[in-house]
Amino acid sequence: MLYASGQAFRNEAHKAVTLLGMSGVGKTMLADKLPNDQWFHYSADYRIGTKYLEEEILDNIKRQAMTVPFLKDLLLSDSIYICSNITVDNLSPLSTFLGKIGYPGLINGTDGGLSYAEFRRRQDLHAVAEVRSMEDVARFIRKGQEIYDYPNFINDASGSLCEIVDPHSGDDPILADLSARSVLLYIRATDADYKRIEDAAMRNPKPLFYRDDFLRAQIAEYRVENGLPERDIEDITDIMPDDFVKWIFPRLWAHRIPRYQAIADTYGYCVDANEAASVRDEHDFVDMIATAIDKRQANAA
Numbered sequence: 001m002l003y004a005s006g007q008a009f010r011n012e013a014h015k016a017v018t019l020l021g022m023s024g025v026g027k028t029m030l031a032d033k034l035p036n037d038q039w040f041h042y043s044a045d046y047r048i049g050t051k052y053l054e055e056e057i058l059d060n061i062k063r064q065a066m067t068v069p070f071l072k073d074l075l076l077s078d079s080i081y082i083c084s085n086i087t088v089d090n091l092s093p094l095s096t097f098l099g100k101i102g103y104p105g106l107i108n109g110t111d112g113g114l115s116y117a118e119f120r121r122r123q124d125l126h127a128v129a130e131v132r133s134m135e136d137v138a139r140f141i142r143k144g145q146e147i148y149d150y151p152n153f154i155n156d157a158s159g160s161l162c163e164i165v166d167p168h169s170g171d172d173p174i175l176a177d178l179s180a181r182s183v184l185l186y187i188r189a190t191d192a193d194y195k196r197i198e199d200a201a202m203r204n205p206k207p208l209f210y211r212d213d214f215l216r217a218q219i220a221e222y223r224v225e226n227g228l229p230e231r232d233i234e235d236i237t238d239i240m241p242d243d244f245v246k247w248i249f250p251r252l253w254a255h256r257i258p259r260y261q262a263i264a265d266t267y268g269y270c271v272d273a274n275e276a277a278s279v280r281d282e283h284d285f286v287d288m289i290a291t292a293i294d295k296r297q298a299n300a301a
Contacts (some may be wrong), residue, residue, distance in 0.1 A: 001183050002268070005297060006290030009183065016141055016153040018178050020260060020268070021187035022253065023159030024197040028088065030187070030276045031154045034285060038151055040144030041088070044133045044158040049086040049094035051131035054068060057084050057097045059129035064111075077217035089158075098122055098207035101215075113241035116234035126209055130164050134174050136163075138181055158208040167262035175267050183289060184268025186260050190280065193273045198249060214255060218248050269296055 001016070003009045012248065019027040029043050031063060049057060061082050062082045065071040074080045084093035099122060102113030114122070135153050144150040155178070189197065210218075216233050225247075230240050264270040269292040279285050 001181065002121075002296075003183070003293050004049060006294040007216050009290050009293055010286060011026055011284045014145060014153075015152055015286070016136070016155070016182035018155040018157055018182040018184050018268075020157050020161060020184060020188060020263060021159070021273075022189055022197065022228070022260070023254060024106035024200065025159075025187050025189045025193060025273050026121055026276050027156050027187060029160075030279060030285070031280055034152075034154060034282050038282065040140065040148060040150035041156065042137065042140050042144075042153065043088045043156045044130065044161070045089050045091050045094060045156075047088060047133040047136060048129040048158070049084070053094065053125060054084070054131055056125060058082060060097050062092070064132070079261060095207050098126060098209065099199050100205075100207050100241035100245055102239040102244055103237050113236070113239070113244075116236050118165065120212065123127070126160075127164050130158055130160065131174065133158070134161070134164075134178060137178060140284045141181060153182065161213050162256050162263060163209060165263070167259045167266070170266055175263060177182045179267040183293075184263065185289060186264035186268060186270045187273050188264075188270050189257075194253065198253070199283075201249045202246055205242045207247070208245065208249075208252060210248075210252065214252075218251060221246055249260060269293060 003012075009015070017242070018032060021027055028043070031039075034041070061084065062075065065075060065082060071080070075082070075085070084091050099114045099119060101116060101119040104112045104115060113119070141153045144153050165174050167175070175184070219233055219236065219239070222228075222239065222244060261270070269289065271288055271292050275288055279288055
């Protein structure tokens with residue numbers, strides 16, 4: 001939603017904002033600073049994990065449990081049941097389901113990676129789930145107001161949103177719908193933010209989402225850079241999962257940043273992560289967005 005002025009946004013009785021940006025840049029932290037009796041907090045990742053991938057996540061956990069004889073007997077006799085405790089602040093079950101691509105055997109005593117086919121299957125399921133979670137935003141805006149009496153709405157989008165849309169087309173259906181119903185606010189990482197997020201990724205490489213064309217190109221480049229022999233792109237037994245995640249992270253970052261910037265340029269607004277981090281409360285939040293709106297208007301004049 002593009003406003004004529006920052007004041008017009010301030011005057012809006014029912015504000016709706018979609019937060020965009022890389023994972024770790026501060027979207028959830030910013031949403032948590034808003035009063036929870038005034039803002040309905042919608043988390044795309046939570047919706048994905050508890051609605052669209054819940055069964056797949058549980059099946060993945062059960063599959064692992066069935067390899068342990070003690071747990072297998074208890075599961076088969078219905079003596080125990082398994083559930084995932086996904087929260088907005090703890091998305092580990094979703095992350096574990098995504099997994100990492102690479103050598104499937106034991107590595108340092110722990111399970112290795114997934115085959116290309118299985119990894120792609122899970123990635124494709126996540127992509128569909130992410131699309132559906134964004135299609136649900138309109139319904140949850142209505143529910144927030146009509147059922148729960150929340151005047152305002154905050155959509156905490158997934159860090160991979162830029163991968164499931166076409167940011168350069170100007171008429172992407174997901175982006176068009178989101179921007180018709182909410183202010184799209186891109187939180188742009190500074191160099192210091194990137195270093196902080198990269199350091200965390202190097203210490204604890206986590207599963208990530210990749211577009212298939214991007215992943216295929218990166219696997220080929222990874223082999224060249226690491227002196228590995230050329231082989232079929234889907235034969236990934238020569239790739240160590242954590243090593244690959246660490247190697248690809250800066251390349252994924254460089255791939256996503258211009259996509260997010262294109263979304264902001266066409267559909268919304270942009271603030272630096274240090275601006276978002278300085279927000280203390282709802283007043284600061286609204287003021288930050290209003291300032292971004294006026295800045296865009298001034299640049300367009």
